[in-house]
Amino acid sequence: MADFKLLHDLLAPNSSKIVLLVMDGVGGLPRELNGPTELEFANTPNLDRLAVEGNLGLATPVRAGIAPGSGPGHLALFGYDSVEYQIGRGVLESLGINFDLKPTDVAARGNFCTVDAEGSIIDRRAGRIPTSKCVELVNKLRPITLPGVELFVEPVQDYRFCLVLRGEGLNGEIEDTDPQRKAPPLPARAKTAAAQHTADLVNQWIAQAREILKNESPANALTLRGFAIDPALPKFPDVYKLRSACVAVYPMYKGVSKLVGMDIVQFEGGKPEDEFKAVADNWDKYDFFFIHIKYTDSRGEDGDFEAKAKVIEGVDAALPQLLALKPDVLIVTGDHSTPAVMKSHSWHPLPVLLWAPGMTRRDKCKAFGETEAIKGALGHFPSTDLMQFALAYSKRLQKFGA
Amino acid sequence: MADFKLLHDLLAPNSSKIVLLVMDGVGGLPRELNGPTELEFANTPNLDRLAVEGNLGLATPVRAGIAPGSGPGHLALFGYDSVEYQIGRGVLESLGINFDLKPTDVAARGNFCTVDAEGSIIDRRAGRIPTSKCVELVNKLRPITLPGVELFVEPVQDYRFCLVLRGEGLNGEIEDTDPQRKAPPLPARAKTAAAQHTADLVNQWIAQAREILKNESPANALTLRGFAIDPALPKFPDVYKLRSACVAVYPMYKGVSKLVGMDIVQFEGGKPEDEFKAVADNWDKYDFFFIHIKYTDSRGEDGDFEAKAKVIEGVDAALPQLLALKPDVLIVTGDHSTPAVMKSHSWHPLPVLLWAPGMTRRDKCKAFGETEAIKGALGHFPSTDLMQFALAYSKRLQKFGA
Numbered sequence: 001m002a003d004f005k006l007l008h009d010l011l012a013p014n015s016s017k018i019v020l021l022v023m024d025g026v027g028g029l030p031r032e033l034n035g036p037t038e039l040e041f042a043n044t045p046n047l048d049r050l051a052v053e054g055n056l057g058l059a060t061p062v063r064a065g066i067a068p069g070s071g072p073g074h075l076a077l078f079g080y081d082s083v084e085y086q087i088g089r090g091v092l093e094s095l096g097i098n099f100d101l102k103p104t105d106v107a108a109r110g111n112f113c114t115v116d117a118e119g120s121i122i123d124r125r126a127g128r129i130p131t132s133k134c135v136e137l138v139n140k141l142r143p144i145t146l147p148g149v150e151l152f153v154e155p156v157q158d159y160r161f162c163l164v165l166r167g168e169g170l171n172g173e174i175e176d177t178d179p180q181r182k183a184p185p186l187p188a189r190a191k192t193a194a195a196q197h198t199a200d201l202v203n204q205w206i207a208q209a210r211e212i213l214k215n216e217s218p219a220n221a222l223t224l225r226g227f228a229i230d231p232a233l234p235k236f237p238d239v240y241k242l243r244s245a246c247v248a249v250y251p252m253y254k255g256v257s258k259l260v261g262m263d264i265v266q267f268e269g270g271k272p273e274d275e276f277k278a279v280a281d282n283w284d285k286y287d288f289f290f291i292h293i294k295y296t297d298s299r300g301e302d303g304d305f306e307a308k309a310k311v312i313e314g315v316d317a318a319l320p321q322l323l324a325l326k327p328d329v330l331i332v333t334g335d336h337s338t339p340a341v342m343k344s345h346s347w348h349p350l351p352v353l354l355w356a357p358g359m360t361r362r363d364k365c366k367a368f369g370e371t372e373a374i375k376g377a378l379g380h381f382p383s384t385d386l387m388q389f390a391l392a393y394s395k396r397l398q399k400f401g402a
Numbered sequence: 403m404a405d406f407k408l409l410h411d412l413l414a415p416n417s418s419k420i421v422l423l424v425m426d427g428v429g430g431l432p433r434e435l436n437g438p439t440e441l442e443f444a445n446t447p448n449l450d451r452l453a454v455e456g457n458l459g460l461a462t463p464v465r466a467g468i469a470p471g472s473g474p475g476h477l478a479l480f481g482y483d484s485v486e487y488q489i490g491r492g493v494l495e496s497l498g499i500n501f502d503l504k505p506t507d508v509a510a511r512g513n514f515c516t517v518d519a520e521g522s523i524i525d526r527r528a529g530r531i532p533t534s535k536c537v538e539l540v541n542k543l544r545p546i547t548l549p550g551v552e553l554f555v556e557p558v559q560d561y562r563f564c565l566v567l568r569g570e571g572l573n574g575e576i577e578d579t580d581p582q583r584k585a586p587p588l589p590a591r592a593k594t595a596a597a598q599h600t601a602d603l604v605n606q607w608i609a610q611a612r613e614i615l616k617n618e619s620p621a622n623a624l625t626l627r628g629f630a631i632d633p634a635l636p637k638f639p640d641v642y643k644l645r646s647a648c649v650a651v652y653p654m655y656k657g658v659s660k661l662v663g664m665d666i667v668q669f670e671g672g673k674p675e676d677e678f679k680a681v682a683d684n685w686d687k688y689d690f691f692f693i694h695i696k697y698t699d700s701r702g703e704d705g706d707f708e709a710k711a712k713v714i715e716g717v718d719a720a721l722p723q724l725l726a727l728k729p730d731v732l733i734v735t736g737d738h739s740t741p742a743v744m745k746s747h748s749w750h751p752l753p754v755l756l757w758a759p760g761m762t763r764r765d766k767c768k769a770f771g772e773t774e775a776i777k778g779a780l781g782h783f784p785s786t787d788l789m790q791f792a793l794a795y796s797k798r799l800q801k802f803g804a
Binding site: 359399 | 439
C-alpha cells in the first residue's frame with residue numbers, strides 16, 4: 001500500500017491537478033476465444049490517443065486472484081491496503097446517503113424482503129419496490145425505540161435502507177441476518193462477546209420491525225447485513241496533501257470517498273458529461289478529482305457485453321471536456337473487473353492508463369485495452385501504488401534521501 | 403529486499419566473477435513525445451549486443467513513484483531496503499573522503515557559503531570556491547576545540563567539507579542549519595532530547611567558526627546538514643560471501659560502498675577506461691566489482707540530453723576492455739533515473755541488463771534501452787532483488803529446500 005509515513009516526509013504540494021477517472025468494473029474478458037474485451041471492443045478514439053501518448057499498465061486491486069467488492073476496490077485505488085483496512089457495508093451505505101455517521105455509531109445495510117407464510121424469504125429484494133415505497137416503510141419503522149440507544153432508519157434506494165444505532169459501548173462484530181437461501185431471516189448473532197449487547201439491541205429492533213411490517217406487501221420482512229463502525233481511516237487529503245473531491249452519482253462511492261475524507265461534489269444529472277461538468281465547475285477548488293462512472297459495472301453485472309462497451313464509448317466521447325481542463329495527470333482505470341461473460345466482479349487485473357504530458361516514456365501501446373496494457377511501461381503493479389504514481393507524475397514528491 | 407537470512411543458508415561461494423556496472427542516473431525520458439531516451443538515443447553497439455545475448459528488465463529502486471537520492475539508490479542495488487536502512491549524508495560524505503569514521507562518531511556535511519551584512523545567505527556555495535581554498539579554510543577551523551569531544555574538519559571538494567564529532571553519548575538527530583532561502587543560517591536544533599547535548603556542542607563550534615570566517619571572502623559563513631551516525635549496516639561481503647571491491651571516482655559512492663564493507667580500489671584517472679583498468683588490475687583479488695560511472699547523472703542534472711548520451715557512448719566504447727576479463731555475470735544499470743528533461747533524479751524505473759553466458763533465456767530485446775526493457779525476460783522487479791539475481795546467475799546459491 002501507499003507508504004503514508006514516507007510520503008509525509010517527501011510531499012511538496014504544488015498547483016498541479018490530478019484526475020482519477022474510474023470506470024467501475026471496466027476490466028473485462030473476451031466473448032470468444034482470443035477476442036477483444038468490452039474495452040477493446042468499444043470504439044474509443046480519445047482513450048486510444050491518450051494510450052499512445054501516455055503509459056499503460058495492469059493493476060491488481062487486492063491480492064492475486066481476489067475479486068474485490070466496491071469498497072476494497074476503491075480503497076485500493078486510494079492507496080489503502082483493503083485487507084488491512086476493512087469497511088463494513090453498513091458504514092459505506094450510510095455515508096453514501098450523506099448520513100452524518102459518528103465514529104462510534106454501528107451501521108447496517110438493510111434490505112426489505114418478502115417472506116412466505118412460514119417466514120421463509122421468497123424474494124430477497126421484495127420485488128424491487130420503488131424508493132417511494134421504501135421511504136413509506138422506513139417512516140413506519142422510525143418510531144421504534146430501544147433503551148439506551150438512539151436509532152436512525154434511513155431509506156437508500158429501491159428496497160435498500162440503513163439502520164444506525166448510536167450510544168455507548170456499541171460494537172459492529174455481528175453476523176448478517178440474510179440466510180442467502182429460502183429460509184427465515186437469521187437472528188443477529190454476535191461474533192464476539194463484546195458485541196453481544198449490540199446484537200441483543202438489534203434483535204429487539206428486528207422483532208418490533210417485523211411486527212410493523214407483517215401485513216405489508218410485498219415488503220413484509222427485512223434482513224440486515226454489513227454491521228460496522230467507522231474504521232477511522234487515515235484521511236486522504238492529509239496523507240497526500242491534496243484538496244480532494246469526489247464526483248460520483250451512486251451513494252456507495254460517495255460513501256467510501258467521504259470515509260477517506262474527500263469532499264463530495266453536488267451536481268445535477270448522472271451522465272459522464274454531467275460529471276465532467278461538475279469537475280470543471282470545481283476545478284480551482286481542488287487538486288485531486290476522483291470521478292466515478294457506475295454503469296460499466298452495472299452492464300457487466302447484467303452480462304451485457306455490448307451495452308458495457310457502449311458505456312465506455314460514452315465516457316470516451318465526453319473525454320475532450322475533461323481534457324480541455326488540462327489536467328497534469330490523468331489516470332483512467334477501474335476499481336475491479338466485471339466481465340460481462342461472468343456477470344460478476346472478478347479478480348482480473350485492471351488496465352491502467354496514465355497520461356502526464358512530458359513525463360512518460362515511450363511504450364508500444366496503440367490503444368487502451370487489457371491486451372495492450374500487458375506491454376505498457378507501467379508494468380504490473382498493485383492498485384495501491386497508483387496514488388504514489390499520481391503524486392510523482394504531478395511532481396509533488398521530493399527526492400528520498402541524499 | 404535481499405533475504406539475508408535465506409541467502410546465508412544457501413550461499414555456496416565459487417570462483418565466479420560478478421561485475422555490477424552502474425551508470426548513475428542512466429534512466430531517462432524522451433525529449434519529444436514517444437521519442438528515444440538518452441540511452442536509446444546513444445549509439446551503443448556493445449551494450450546492444452549484450453542485450454541481445456542476455457536479458458533486460460526494469461527495476462524500481464525504492465517504491466513506486468519515489469525518486470531516490472544517491473545513497474538510497476545504491477543501497478537498493480546492493481540489496482538493502484533503503485527505507486529500512488537510512489544513511490545520513492554526513493556519514494556518506496565522510497566515508498567518501500576515506501575518513502576513518504568510528505561507529506559512534508557524529509558526522510555532518512558542511513558547505514561554505516556567503517552571507518551579506520545582515521548575515522543572510524546570498525550564495526549557498528560561496529561562489530563554488532576551489533578545493534584549494536576549501537583546504538585553506540578548513541585548516542583555519544581545525545584549531546577549534548570543545549570540552550569533552552574530539553573534532554575533525556575535513557575538506558571534500560569545492561565548497562564542501564565534513565565536520566565529525568567524536569566522544570561519549572553523541573547523537574545525530576539534529577536538523578540541517580541551511581535555511582534553503584535568503585536568511586541567516588539556522589542554529590543546530592536537536593530533533594530529540596537525546597541529541598540536545600550534541601546540538602549544543604555543534605552550536606558552540608559554529609559560533610567559533612563564524613568568528614574565524616567572518617572576514618573571509620567569499621566564504622564568510624557555513625551551513626551544516628545531514629548529521630548522522632554510522633547506521634551499522636549488515637556487511638555486503640558477509641551477507642553475500644563475496645570479496646567485494648568498489649571502483650568509483652566520486653567520494654559519495656566510495657562512501658556508501660565502504661559503509662557496506664566493500665574495499666575501495668585506489669587508481670589513477672577518472673574515465674571509464676581508467677575504472678575498467680582498475681578492475682583488471684584487481685581481477686584476482688575480488689569476486690564482485692561495483693563500478694560507478696558518475697557523469698551520466700551529472701549531464702542529466704545539467705539537462706544536457708546529448709551530453710548524457712555521449713557519456714553512455716563512452717562507457718560502451720570502453721566495454722570490450724571489461725568483457726575481455728570474461729566476467730561470469732555482468733549487470734549494467736543505474737541507481738536511479740536522471741532524465742535530462744527533468745534536470746533531476748526521478749522515480750522512473752531503471753533499465754537493467756543482465757548478461758551471463760549460457761544462463762539466460764531468449765527474450766525479444768534488440769538493444770539496451772527503457773522501451774526494450776519493458777519486454778525483457780527479467781520483468782519489473784525491485785532493485786533490491788538484483789544481488790540475488792547476481793548470486794543465482796553466478797551459481798553461488800544452492801537449492802532451497804529438499
